[in-house]
Amino acid sequence: MYKLIIYITIAIILVYVVVRSFKEKKGFKRKIVKTTRTEKILKIINVFAWIIFVGTLVKSGIILISFIITLFKPEAVVFKDISVFGVGTSPGTYFYEIRESHLWNYIFYVISIILWTLIKSYLAYLIIKLLAKINLIHPFSMEIANRIVKISYTLIFIWGLSFVVGFFDKWATLAIGLEPQFEVRGEFLFIAGLVYLIGNIFKRGVEIQNENKLTI
Amino acid sequence: MAIIVNLDVMMAKRKMSLNELSQKVDITIANLSILKTGKAKAIRFSTLESICKVLDCQPGELLEFID
Numbered sequence: 619m620y621k622l623i624i625y626i627t628i629a630i631i632l633v634y635v636v637v638r639s640f641k642e643k644k645g646f647k648r649k650i651v652k653t654t655r656t657e658k659i660l661k662i663i664n665v666f667a668w669i670i671f672v673g674t675l676v677k678s679g680i681i682l683i684s685f686i687i688t689l690f691k692p693e694a695v696v697f698k699d700i701s702v703f704g705v706g707t708s709p710g711t712y713f714y715e716i717r718e719s720h721l722w723n724y725i726f727y728v729i730s731i732i733l734w735t736l737i738k739s740y741l742a743y744l745i746i747k748l749l750a751k752i753n754l755i756h757p758f759s760m761e762i763a764n765r766i767v768k769i770s771y772t773l774i775f776i777w778g779l780s781f782v783v784g785f786f787d788k789w790a791t792l793a794i795g796l797e798p799q800f801e802v803r804g805e806f807l808f809i810a811g812l813v814y815l816i817g818n819i820f821k822r823g824v825e826i827q828n829e830n831k832l833t834i
Numbered sequence: 835m836a837i838i839v840n841l842d843v844m845m846a847k848r849k850m851s852l853n854e855l856s857q858k859v860d861i862t863i864a865n866l867s868i869l870k871t872g873k874a875k876a877i878r879f880s881t882l883e884s885i886c887k888v889l890d891c892q893p894g895e896l897l898e899f900i901d
Contacts, residue, residue, distance in 0.1 A: 829876070832868060832874050832875040832876070833875060833877070833878065834861065834865045834868060834869050834874050834876075834878065
């Protein structure tokens with residue numbers, strides 16, 4: 619069911635993008651006469667960001683609804699098909715066990731997972747906003763630079779949140795005698811540093827551009 | 835800013851409007867305005883030369899250093 623919803627969403631987005639690009643081609647005058655390779659890449663990234671945004675949002679919604687259902691009806695096997703931490707993780711069985719034996723562990727655990735998924739969709743949302751704001755004729759603006767830096771802060775937050783998820787995961791899984799399923803994602807910190815660096819180089823570029831503009 | 839542009843003073847002395855100066859120096863009014871209001875970060879020698887030529891003054895009369 620979960621996979622089906624994701625596939626339908628992806629199909630809708632792809633159809634929308636194709637129809638939109640077809641409409642653009644039919645127009646009398648296109649704003650940009652020749653589409654460069656970079657512009658095409660940015661468009662593709664935009665589509666991927668939309669897919670990730672909708673996908674993670676749907677996933678967090680499904681986990682939330684499943685969580686609410688299991689709170690009132692523990693025997694419902696709603697988590698069976700959801701890969702919470704990636705491919706191959708099927709928490710259907712051990713979620714039920716945690717729910718049955720340790721309710722509070724279960725509540726905190728699932729809420730932290732929902733937050734983890736939501737913050738990832740927020741990251742995709744930031745990328746969509748960034749791509750929507752970017753002006754391909756004058757792409758270097760302080761607003762874009764600030765948005766890139768904001769993305770790096772969100773990545774740091776995701777890294778910090780992974781500790782919280784890791785803690786609740788350990789707390790919940792060890793309570794039923796299972797190995798922890800979640801690993802703290804150190805790569806987020808690395809990517810955050812990289813994005814922060816790019817953002818600041820971008821900012822310096824904008825400053826130089828402004829200086830050049832103010833040279834009479 | 836430590837360097838002050840006295841363009842408005844020189845223009846007043848020569849009784850020249852911004853529009854007239856802009857036409858004679860061949861610089862847009864917007865750029866002259868940036869220069870006049872002290873927002874400019876730098877000035878090219880060629881620009882300074884043409885302004886000095888039109889206003890019949892020395893660069894030192896246009897630019898002033900205040901500590």
